[in-house]
Amino acid sequence: MDATHRHLSKENSRENVVFRGDYDMKIFLRFAPEINQEPHISEVILETGAKLNINKASVDAVSGEVVVDVPDEKFNEVVKRFRSRGVEVSILEHPVILDEDECINCGACISVCHVKALCFKDDWSIALDEKRCNQCGACITACPHGALEFS
Amino acid sequence: MVEKTVQEINQKIKDGSVHVVTAEQMTGIVEELGPEDAAREVDVVTTGTFGAMCSSGAFLNFGHSDPPIKMQRVWLNDVEAYGGIAAVDAYIGATQLSESRGMEYGGGHVIEDLVARKSVHIRAVAYGTDCYPRKNIETEITIDDLNQAIMLNPRNAYQRYNVATNSSDRTLYTYMGTLLPNYGNATYSGAGVLSPLYNDPDFETIGRGSKIFLCGAPSYIIGEGTQHEPQNDFATIMVTGDLKEMSREFLRGAAFHGYGATLYVGLGIPIPILNENIAKKTGISDADIITNVLDYSSPRRSRPTLRKVSYEELKSGTIELDGKEVRTSPLSSFFMARKVASTLKHWIEQGNFMLSQPMEKLPTDTVFGPMKQTKETPLVKDVMSRKMITIRQGKSVEDAAKLIMRGQSTHLPVTSEDDRLIGIITAWDISKAVAQGKYDKLDRTMTRRVITATLDEPIDVTARKLEKHNISALPVIDKDGKVIGMITSDDISRLIAKRNGCHPQAPLEGKQ
Numbered sequence: 001m002d003a004t005h006r007h008l009s010k011e012n013s014r015e016n017v018v019f020r021g022d023y024d025m026k027i028f029l030r031f032a033p034e035i036n037q038e039p040h041i042s043e044v045i046l047e048t049g050a051k052l053n054i055n056k057a058s059v060d061a062v063s064g065e066v067v068v069d070v071p072d073e074k075f076n077e078v079v080k081r082f083r084s085r086g087v088e089v090s091i092l093e094h095p096v097i098l099d100e101d102e103c104i105n106c107g108a109c110i111s112v113c114h115v116k117a118l119c120f121k122d123d124w125s126i127a128l129d130e131k132r133c134n135q136c137g138a139c140i141t142a143c144p145h146g147a148l149e150f151s
Numbered sequence: 152m153v154e155k156t157v158q159e160i161n162q163k164i165k166d167g168s169v170h171v172v173t174a175e176q177m178t179g180i181v182e183e184l185g186p187e188d189a190a191r192e193v194d195v196v197t198t199g200t201f202g203a204m205c206s207s208g209a210f211l212n213f214g215h216s217d218p219p220i221k222m223q224r225v226w227l228n229d230v231e232a233y234g235g236i237a238a239v240d241a242y243i244g245a246t247q248l249s250e251s252r253g254m255e256y257g258g259g260h261v262i263e264d265l266v267a268r269k270s271v272h273i274r275a276v277a278y279g280t281d282c283y284p285r286k287n288i289e290t291e292i293t294i295d296d297l298n299q300a301i302m303l304n305p306r307n308a309y310q311r312y313n314v315a316t317n318s319s320d321r322t323l324y325t326y327m328g329t330l331l332p333n334y335g336n337a338t339y340s341g342a343g344v345l346s347p348l349y350n351d352p353d354f355e356t357i358g359r360g361s362k363i364f365l366c367g368a369p370s371y372i373i374g375e376g377t378q379h380e381p382q383n384d385f386a387t388i389m390v391t392g393d394l395k396e397m398s399r400e401f402l403r404g405a406a407f408h409g410y411g412a413t414l415y416v417g418l419g420i421p422i423p424i425l426n427e428n429i430a431k432k433t434g435i436s437d438a439d440i441i442t443n444v445l446d447y448s449s450p451r452r453s454r455p456t457l458r459k460v461s462y463e464e465l466k467s468g469t470i471e472l473d474g475k476e477v478r479t480s481p482l483s484s485f486f487m488a489r490k491v492a493s494t495l496k497h498w499i500e501q502g503n504f505m506l507s508q509p510m511e512k513l514p515t516d517t518v519f520g521p522m523k524q525t526k527e528t529p530l531v532k533d534v535m536s537r538k539m540i541t542i543r544q545g546k547s548v549e550d551a552a553k554l555i556m557r558g559q560s561t562h563l564p565v566t567s568e569d570d571r572l573i574g575i576i577t578a579w580d581i582s583k584a585v586a587q588g589k590y591d592k593l594d595r596t597m598t599r600r601v602i603t604a605t606l607d608e609p610i611d612v613t614a615r616k617l618e619k620h621n622i623s624a625l626p627v628i629d630k631d632g633k634v635i636g637m638i639t640s641d642d643i644s645r646l647i648a649k650r651n652g653c654h655p656q657a658p659l660e661g662k663q
């Protein structure tokens with residue numbers, strides 16, 4: 001019997017604290033395999049002076065996908081610079097999608113959201129503030145009705 | 152003195168002069184007019200709740216196939232229903248899980264799909280008899296193909312419910328939703344001011360045979376629910392209604408991550424305001440309804456109560472715990488509870504719903520007792536080994552490797568000068584460090600967030616920790632954090648093998 005398992009909690013990865021400033025735009029970057037290992041984000045930050053905030057990143061040997069908050073005033077410049085480096089940029093208008101047909105407005109999602117992107121309106125229905133969302137995914141796990149998903 | 156009868160109120164419903172308000176509106180009316188004038192003014196108060204009610208399900212009758220089958224085991228969309236009743240009757244329970252889709256789909260979803268008039272796959276097996284020769288059947292049905300589909304929920308509409316929070320340093324996934332570590336949030340359930348049973352806590356109008364709103368259909372209370380404990384404000388009711396008449400708007404299958412499936416049930420009870428005493432009770436507000444905040448990090452039957460809290464505070468969005476502001480989430484929907492109460496109000500105002508006089512009062516003295524257990528539960532201290540090797544902090548990875556080789560143990564607790572546990576290092580950690588060429592001090596290689604066991608912990612709790620965290624040994628610590636032993640999956644396997652009287656090689660559930 002193999003008794004040499006890792007003594008590690010599965011939840012370590014959930015507890016990364018994410019700082020958020022007042023960002024207005026969110027972009028999704030996709031790095032093709034041939035440019036995946038180059039420091040594009042650092043270079044764009046140095047070139048533009050924009051304080052980019054990484055929300056979510058998945059990078060391995062073959063692909064890279066990163067969600068970044070971009071300050072409003074540098075938005076066009078940042079997007080242009082990434083595109084000129086061959087990075088695929090799409091603008092994330094809806095970081096998570098709330099399916100109103102499935103949502104029963106319980107509120108299970110509200111208290112698990114660290115950035116307070118979810119709250120009740122006056123009539124006890126759920127309001128989602130997309131600009132606050134940092135795509136951590138906690139609400140998606142917490143929703144008992146499968147009403148939330150990444151776009 | 153105001154005195155009315157149910158018959159008089161029903162007459163008013165018939166002639167359209169009835170005055171109906173929701174329990175939320177009634178709070179203000181009683182406050183403003185006082186109970187006597189409120190009783191004069193208002194004839195019926197409607198209540199409502201919409202929450203996860205696991206103790207729910209439905210009896211289904213499929214009709215006979217040709218040749219006929221006595222369905223011994225039956226599955227709907229791969230969710231097993233209880234088939235131990237007659238030949239083609241079954242009971243589908245809300246929490247039964249799909250055998251192919253696991254926790255994301257269960258009995259609650261099957262019930263929702265039936266109500267939504269979706270096609271449902273039926274599979275059944277039988278042993279075959281002279282009168283029921285068939286042994287297998289598969290077919291597709293909708294709810295309209297069933298002779299009867301009758302919802303029968305053994306325990307619904309909890310008067311109030313406990314609030315859940317988590318003092319541990321790990322996220323818990325429970326039937327009370329996601330509980331973040333270190334009191335990261337608190338979850339609650341129940342409609343508070345609209346709670347059906349809180350608006351008539353002494354069952355003066357609610358009883359066996361009361362007509363109610365259940366998932367969008369006129370339905371009835373059968374009697375007390377299971378675990379009914381009215382003296383502790385945990386009253387429940389058993390209810391039944393025609394599933395064919397119910398609406399998906401007021402009934403939803405649900406799945407709690409890491410827990411499983413359930414059913415959200417919308418339930419409302421009309422309360423006839425027969426006198427000022429009843430009016431006064433329906434004047435209850437969220438501030439008057441108090442419940443307990445429990446620490447769900449304790450996996451035992453009796454969880455510690457951290458404090459009392461009102462539904463008013465819960466609904467404010469935060470509660471105070473341990474000097475900290477903790478955000479709250481309801482799991483039941485107050486938005487939908489309002490919709491239940493207002494829909495029922497509308498039905499009564501339109502003359503479509505008459506009130507019934509209960510045939511019998513609900514009991515007021517039942518208690519919710521614990522399970523009688525005839526076999527004692529083994530504890531960690533009965534199983535653990537007290538002989539163990541530890542290593543002091545400050546030593547090297549190489550020292551740890553030598554100790555592991557000498558001691559035949561793959562897990563080495565790391566202790567401080569005063570014997571307190573500060574980390575653990577395993578043979579795997581050492582292999583990884585060596586493979587990466589990064590090994591010198593123990594501190595950099597060991598795991599600091601150690602999962603531990605305590606002496607008086609039942610081994611079932613320990614086995615769950617081993618399984619959940621995919622590990623094979625835990626240090627046992629005393630209340631001061633000192634290491635006093637080790638418990639391994641092998642220790643537990645041996646014990647379970649002995650308990651089951653089987654071969655010691657029998658695999659431990661969930662163990663790799």
